[in-house]
Each structure stands twice: as C-alpha cells, then as structure tokens.
Amino acid sequence: MAATFARSKQRVEDAPAWLLHSYPYKETSLIIEVLSRDHGRMALVARGARRPTSSLRGNLLAFQPLLLSWFGAGDLKTLHAADWQGGVPQLAGLPLICGFYLNELLLKLLPREDPVGGLFEAYGRAARALSACPQEVEPILRSFELALLNELGYGFELGRDAKGRPVAVDGEYCYYQGQGILPSSGNPRESGVRISGRSLLGMAAGDYSQVQTGLQAKQLMRVLLAGLLGDTPLHTRKILRDLHKL
Numbered sequence: 001m002a003a004t005f006a007r008s009k010q011r012v013e014d015a016p017a018w019l020l021h022s023y024p025y026k027e028t029s030l031i032i033e034v035l036s037r038d039h040g041r042m043a044l045v046a047r048g049a050r051r052p053t054s055s056l057r058g059n060l061l062a063f064q065p066l067l068l069s070w071f072g073a074g075d076l077k078t079l080h081a082a083d084w085q086g087g088v089p090q091l092a093g094l095p096l097i098c099g100f101y102l103n104e105l106l107l108k109l110l111p112r113e114d115p116v117g118g119l120f121e122a123y124g125r126a127a128r129a130l131s132a133c134p135q136e137v138e139p140i141l142r143s144f145e146l147a148l149l150n151e152l153g154y155g156f157e158l159g160r161d162a163k164g165r166p167v168a169v170d171g172e173y174c175y176y177q178g179q180g181i182l183p184s185s186g187n188p189r190e191s192g193v194r195i196s197g198r199s200l201l202g203m204a205a206g207d208y209s210q211v212q213t214g215l216q217a218k219q220l221m222r223v224l225l226a227g228l229l230g231d232t233p234l235h236t237r238k239i240l241r242d243l244h245k246l
Contacts, residue, residue: 011071011080015039018123019062020103024050032060032079033107034068037120041110044070044079059084063091063099063127075112088131095130098137101236102126102144109152109228122147138218139208145221146203154224156180158204171197175220177227193223 020041021033030046049056056079059066065085070077091099102123110116126144130137149155159167162180167173172184174192184194195216202213 010073011069012039013069014067014083015069016120017042017066017068018120018127019060019064019066020106022046022060028054030060031076034066035106035110035116035120035123036068037117038115040114040116041106041112042070042077043075043112044068044077046079046082049079056082061090062103063096063131064088065124088128091127091130093133094137095133097236097239098141099127099130101141101234101240104234104236105145105148105225108232108234109148109225116151119147119151136208138214139206142203142208142214142217142221143206145225149221149224152228154228158200167197167200169197169201173197173200175223177223193220195220 015036015038017034017036019032019034022030025031025045028048028050030049032044032046032049034042034044036042046056046060048054049060051057059082061084065088067083067085068079069081070079072078106123110119122144126140129140134140146155156162158181160181161167161173162182167181172186172194173181173196174184174190174194175181176192181195181200182192184190184192193216196212198210199213199216202208202210203217208214208217
C-alpha cells in the first residue's frame, strides 16, 4: 500500500483529525468516519485494521487527536497511516456519553468533505474539556452546539435581536422559527421559545453559571437542532435523559 500511496496524485498526508465512528468492513478492515480540520467529515477504509498485527489497530482511538494520511478518489478514501498525538486523557462515564453525543450530531448533520476549521477547533476544545471530568458538562455541550449551528449556517448573533437591536439584559425575548430572536409579546401562549436577555448575553459570553441561562439555552438548542434533524432520533440524547432520571 505504501507504493500505491506514493504514486497516488490524490493523497493527503498528516491531516489533523478526530475519529467519530468506526465499523467492520469485510473480514479484517474498518470503515472509519473522521472529522478532519482541512477536509471536513471524511469516510475512510482502514484496510487490515482489525488484524492483531496491524499498525493502525492501536492508533484509531476516539476522542484522541490524530494525524491521518489517505489517498484515493470518490466518497470512500483509503487510509494509509494514523499517528496518535496523545495529550488527552481517555473519556469515561458521563463525559464519554457526552462525547458520543457530539459525534452523533456531526455524523447526522455535517455534510462530507467541507472544510470546518472553526468547528474542528470547537470539537477539540470540547473533547479536552470533557476529558477533565467536569462536574458540569452542559456548558461544554451548549458551546459546541452553537459552533455546529454556526458552521451549518443556522447560527445568529446572540447579542442582537432579529432587527439588529442590542439585546437588553433585563429584556424578555422569544425565538420564533423562521424569524429569529424578537422581544416577547408577553402572551403566555406565544409559539416561540422564551428566553431572557440575560440568558442570551450569557450564551454570547459562554457564561452558563446562572441556572436560568443553562435551562433556557438547553431548550433553545433543542428546538434549533430539532429543526435540522427532523424525524431523525438522537440515541445518545435518550441515554443522557435516562441517566438524568437515575
């Protein structure tokens, strides 16, 4: 395979990436889904990666920074090499499930082979923050969800309403589908997602220390993501809900 890689005109070397998912392919290989900084979400075949003697076997680790090399055309490229960069403790427990949630969002919402520099950095921050075993994971999830929405073109400025007016810290607002953030009418039956100005400004600053900010941000993100996911379920979200009940 080394000779094929060297001859290929369509090859990429040492691309920073994160492994999102893998599953068996044929008898000894894997299909891996990765998030690459310069090439976006990619599908690669890791030939022979399931063999005990494979040099790839021990390096294809989830939630660990990798340098990947691949070659080929079409939607499915061939992985040539994978180098583990280390430096991030393995996720476990609730942070691990949260990491799977981030991966599931990317696999279901992110198109393939579009550069995602800003989102790549946001994923790295989230993975490293989760690896520190934080007591509160919600701020990490909300920050990443916002980064993903911005990458997909569905984000909006949190510090201003849909008409460009600065958000007032003591104001009351609603997010209306297709319109954005607007001052609340005060009608308890209004169809939008209600959110305070304080919560919007807190989200803009990445500050989720106020309980209300965390709760309202979660509700807003759920509505925004549901509009993109449609009827597609998020399996990790159900697991998180079940854990919360326990």
